[in-house]
Amino acid sequence: MEQHSNNLKYKHLGIYTQNENVVYMHKDCHACISEGFEALTRIRISNASHSIVASLNVINSDMLLPNEIGLSDAAANKLNISQNETLNVSHLEPIESLSHVRAKIYNQKLDYNAYSQIITDIVEGDYSNIHLSAFITACAGERMDIDEISALTKAMIASGKQLNWDQEIVVDKHCIGGLPGNRTTPLVVAIVAAYGLTMPKTSSRAITSPAGTADTMEVLTNVTLSLEEIKTVVEKEGGCFVWGGTAQLSPADDVLIKIEKALDIDSEGQLIASVLSKKAAAGSTHVVIDIPVGETAKVRSTGIAQKLKSHLETVGNAVGLIVKVVITDGTQPVGRGIGPTLEAIDILKVLKNEGDAPNDLKERALFLAGELLELSGKIGKGKGTETAKEVLKSGKAYEKFLAICKAQGRFTLPVLAPHKVEIKADKSGVIKRIDNRKIAKLAKLSGAPQSKSAGILLNVHLGEKIENNQLLYTLYAESKGELNYALDYKNNHNDIITII
Amino acid sequence: MEQHSNNLKYKHLGIYTQNENVVYMHKDCHACISEGFEALTRIRISNASHSIVASLNVINSDMLLPNEIGLSDAAANKLNISQNETLNVSHLEPIESLSHVRAKIYNQKLDYNAYSQIITDIVEGDYSNIHLSAFITACAGERMDIDEISALTKAMIASGKQLNWDQEIVVDKHCIGGLPGNRTTPLVVAIVAAYGLTMPKTSSRAITSPAGTADTMEVLTNVTLSLEEIKTVVEKEGGCFVWGGTAQLSPADDVLIKIEKALDIDSEGQLIASVLSKKAAAGSTHVVIDIPVGETAKVRSTGIAQKLKSHLETVGNAVGLIVKVVITDGTQPVGRGIGPTLEAIDILKVLKNEGDAPNDLKERALFLAGELLELSGKIGKGKGTETAKEVLKSGKAYEKFLAICKAQGRFTLPVLAPHKVEIKADKSGVIKRIDNRKIAKLAKLSGAPQSKSAGILLNVHLGEKIENNQLLYTLYAESKGELNYALDYKNNHNDIITII
Structure with a gap:
């Protein structure tokens, strides 16, 4: 290969495509011609230190010279590029793991090695949106059995960083969403950490809902923390509420969730792998999972919830977690606010024991905190909720909440929309x-x-x-x-x- | 809605993205801010006469002013735009048919109405690549039953134009690909049309192969003809070899095929719907379909071929076609050339009865032309191949071939690569x-x-x-x-x- 002729000078274009890697090359560019590149070809772009895969858009105006190359902001960031830097372009080597995706499309069962190769290539950024969507769809609709879900979960854990805590017991909770306003997590973290347990909570942003816990907490504090920063906060305060994305825990999940959002689906296998891989990678040992059931909730019947409960516990066990699943009422929204700021207002009212705090939100948070206290073994059976109530009423949960926010960099009061x-x-x-x-x-x-x-x-x-x-x-x-x-x-x- | 503030001045950027509609707007653009648009949001763009859906890329450089809007070449062409024209942008209304795609992902059976709504929205360009990939994957792996394949086929026929010929019998043939070099179609058209039957052949470009019939014939003649031009050619010569894409026959198929190509899959249901919808929309009545079987062909076993044969004949019947499926040897490439020009050279050698013409290609073409002559009822059982041989040997097939090429606008001799x-x-x-x-x-x-x-x-x-x-x-x-x-x-x- 004539590598020297495939070097092009970087020019900043300032095109923001969200996460999509796009490369722009002039139609008369020698690399386009000699390599036979055409629009939407996926090609490899490298500088001295990094390498990415991007889809080609061909420029037929004077926006670029034939010896210049442009990148979408996402691609430029991943290459950590500087103006006028020289970039090398080359054909994308065949992505071998796509043969496993095709096998899955054709209903074959995949093993750990296959899922591991797929997840590795996804984290590398080698899959286009078309490939990602096919993988997600092929795994949806109960097309993964329990062994496959365990294999996918393990592959997702291994694909990113993993946290370790100097604690025998590290607790966590998760809610299988679908209930607007049901923002119990920040309350549970505050109560449980105030009690003295370790709860390093990483949350996702909304997939198909008006707010995820990370979206809501971002109103009140910084949620985008590095792994080092998370460690510091948790060692100091016993808990945190951060966005899981930049922590590089189960990074494949963050890529897959964007596609699930575009499709507006959240399939069982991916859901289990997503939840449990994040928990395991975050170093949790004991996890309570809440499944609200209701006609218009994510889980619509007790039957489905029971099956999901069984699968979550089995897969949890396979990846070394002690999981307790609780099934709750999902017939209506919880609390008053729906949307990040409005939910943040509800949370503060509960923490401050205000008279007009939404009682349904408070009761749920106390129940879940109680379950977690009991699962940890620190509190006897049936005494969890009572203990949680005392911690909240004493004001210690609110103190802890403020302390964690400050440790995460700020505490900001929520402001209503204009x-x-x-x-x-x-x-x-x-x-x-x-x-x-x-x-x-x-x-x-x-x-x-x-x-x-x-x-x-x-x-x-x-x-x-x-x-x-x-x-x-x-x-x-x-x-x-x-x-x-x-x-x-x-x-x-x-x-x-x-x-x- | 404040429609007036969503009008932006078009600026030509010259960005070629193949078929993808991309719209470029400045981050400080009032429509971005007031409508809450963000990168990769899918939005509707309209001018006085047309309307399209495009994905937003946000510009944070001086490539565009805040009151300007840019489009990828594909999007600009679809809007038939002129410089400085004013364009209106608005939120994309929810795509209702995506609920059917989700139902299919979750293994539900869809009816004609559901497929019809999906196909209509696909033809409108409302689906992103993520949606298209999910639809294709959800329908792959034998997840459509025979009723569904018939429904999809009918929906695809109805989604585009349909040709009508003043002929009782209109013949066609198709090969379920997978055999490199197996370019019998142009030979069959020439023989059958020379005999006097009507064969308005529309072909696809390569999906996952090194050449489709349209790619090969484009070396020798124009294959991108309007419906009117196709009519003129067929009325004059009795046959044609054109690309099916611009003829707007089953246009959804052309969109879906691009995604199947990216995934490198070609699933049974989509394959049947693709083949039969094109044939029915082209006004065919009698169709011979060739399935080569071999370890490394598209169809790997006689069992699979028999099942496909049965499904093709059943769905064919459901959409009003008389279909005969023949199963042939698919253990190795046919002819000598693999790739458009090299295959075109083989075709000319056979037509000219040259001594070094590839005999395997010739024998297959004669067999298939013979089957078509027999299926039409014009030739008695068992006498088709013999008749086809006479037509070829006489030079009439070559004459007809040249006449069709000229009627399509040119006959160009193939030239080897440098x-x-x-x-x-x-x-x-x-x-x-x-x-x-x-x-x-x-x-x-x-x-x-x-x-x-x-x-x-x-x-x-x-x-x-x-x-x-x-x-x-x-x-x-x-x-x-x-x-x-x-x-x-x-x-x-x-x-x-x-x-x-």
């Missing part, structure tokens, strides 16, 4: 049904979670008697366009909240 | 095995089909005795880079041709 509109009942009656999915969609259309202060402040819960014209909820948005877009959806769906 | 290397035997013995997949891959690495004259000229067939150092095949390429890349692959794989 645009809002109140939605009122068009008749009197009883709240019969609140559609979790539709209310989540409404919050997303208003801008959450990208717009932190967007979302919904819910004023009613199931079974409440209401008068005509009484306030049901308030929609918040950071831009008028988003507020109108959410209103459009609300006006076209009269079954978001059903009154009879 | 770079070549001869690959010789490293021992004497007998040719025991030729790996169809590996030899196809080698031809692709040399540049075929994008580089028309790239590929392989095969000098040996199974069972032949050869001497040490005897020529096995010649590799052709249009660039040295591609030649070297193919050689790298050849040097790393010693089982492309096995001598024992």
Whole structure:
């Protein structure tokens, strides 16, 4: 190969494509011609220290000279590039692990080695979105058996960094989402850490919901911490609430979650591998997992929940975790706020023992904290919730919460969005049904979670008697366009909240 | 919605992304801010006459001003845009048919209405590559039953234009690929049309092979014809060999095939729907389908071929076609050339009855033309091949071939690629095995089909005795880079041709 002719001078273009690696080369570029590159070819780009795979866009204007090369911001960052640097381009060697993806598409069972090769190549960035989507789809719809889910989970743990703590017991919790506003995690961390357990909590951002725990906590504190910083916080305070992405724990998960978000799916196998790989990589030993069940929750029936519970416990055991799964009520949103800022406000009210704190959110957090205290063996059976209640009431949980936020770099009070509109009942009656999915969609259309202060402040819960014209909820948005877009959806769906 | 503030001035950027619609907007653009658009958001772009969906890339340099908007070439073409035109951007309305794709991912059976909505949205360009890949994967691996394949086929027929011919009998043939060099179609069209039947042949480009019939015929004539032009050619000559893409017959197929190519899969349901929808939309009534079977062909066993045969005939019947499936030998490449130009050379040799014409290619073409003549009812059982032979020998097939090429706009003689290397035997013995997949891959690495004259000229067939150092095949390429890349692959794989 004539390597010398494939060297091109980097020019900054400033094109932001999110995570996608795109390379721009002029149509008359010698490497394009001699290597036979054409648009959307995936090619390898290297500098002295790094190497990435990117999709080619061909430039036929004067934006680039034939001896110049441009990169999307994501690609430039991964190469840690400087202006005028020389880059080498070459054909992408065949991605051997794609043969395993094809085998999976054709319903074959894959072993640990196959999953390991796939996950390694995904973390390397060698898969295009088309490949990632095919892998996720081929693994969805119960097409992975329990051995395969264990193998995938192990492969995902091995693909990234792993934390180790000088503690025999390291606790964690996770909620199989689907319930808007159900932000118990920060409360549980605060209570359990205040009690004296170690709980190094890494959370994801929203996949298909209006907020993930990381999105909500980012309103109040920094959540993007390095592994070193996380270690420092946890050693000092016994707990943290950070985004799992930059911690490089199970990094494949972060790539796969973006595609699942675009598809709006969250399949059983990927879900189990995602949750348990993050927990194991974070060094947890004892994990409580909450599955809310409801007609419009992520898990719709107790039968499905029981199966998921069994699979989570089996796979958990296979990767060395003690897992307890609890099945809870998922018939309606929890708390009042839906969206990062609005949920953060709820959390602070509970921690401060304020009179108008949402009781449903508080009760759930106490129950889960209690389960975790019991699972750890530090508290006797049936006494967990009571202990958690004492810790919260004493103000120690709030103190711990503030201390962790400060250790993570800041504590910021939440601020409401500038645009809002109140939605009122068009008749009197009883709240019969609140559609979790539709209310989540409404919050997303208003801008959450990208717009932190967007979302919904819910004023009613199931079974409440209401008068005509009484306030049901308030929609918040950071831009008028988003507020109108959410209103459009609300006006076209009269079954978001059903009154009879 | 504040529509007026979402109008932006178009600026030509000259970014070629193949078929992908990309829109470029400045990070400080008022529409980005007010609508809450972020990178990779899919948004709707409209001018006075057209509307498309595109993925947003955000510009943070002076490439664009905040009130300007850029488009990838594909997107600009679809909008038929002119410089300085004003474009309107808006949120993409939710794509309702994606709920059907999710249902399919979760193993639900879809009906005609569901497939119809999916295919309509795909043709509209509303699906991203992630959505397309998920749909293809969810339908692969025998996850569609025969009713679903029929429904998908009907939906694909209805999604595009449909040709009607003033003929009771309109014949067609198709080969379920996988055999390099097996370019019988142009020969069959020439023979059958010379005999007097109507055969309006539309072909695809290569999916995962080094050449499709459209790629090969493009060496010799124009294959990108409008529906009107196709009509004119067929009415005059009784046959044509055109690319099916611009004819807008089953346009969803052209979109799906690009994704299948990236995944390197070709699943049963999509394959049947692809083949039969094209035939039905082209107005065919009687179709012969050839399935070559061999260890390294696309179809590997007679059992699989029999099942595919049964499904093709059943679905064919469901969409109103008389289908005859023949199962043929697929143990090795057919003819000598592999790659568009090299295959075109083989075709001309057969048509001109030249002494060194590849006999295997000729025999197959005569057999298939004979089957078609018999299926049409114009020739008695068992007499088809004989009749086809007479037509070929008389020179009438060659005359017809030239006449069709000229009616399509040109007849150009093929020209060999500038770079070549001869690959010789490293021992004497007998040719025991030729790996169809590996030899196809080698031809692709040399540049075929994008580089028309790239590929392989095969000098040996199974069972032949050869001497040490005897020529096995010649590799052709249009660039040295591609030649070297193919050689790298050849040097790393010693089982492309096995001598024992």
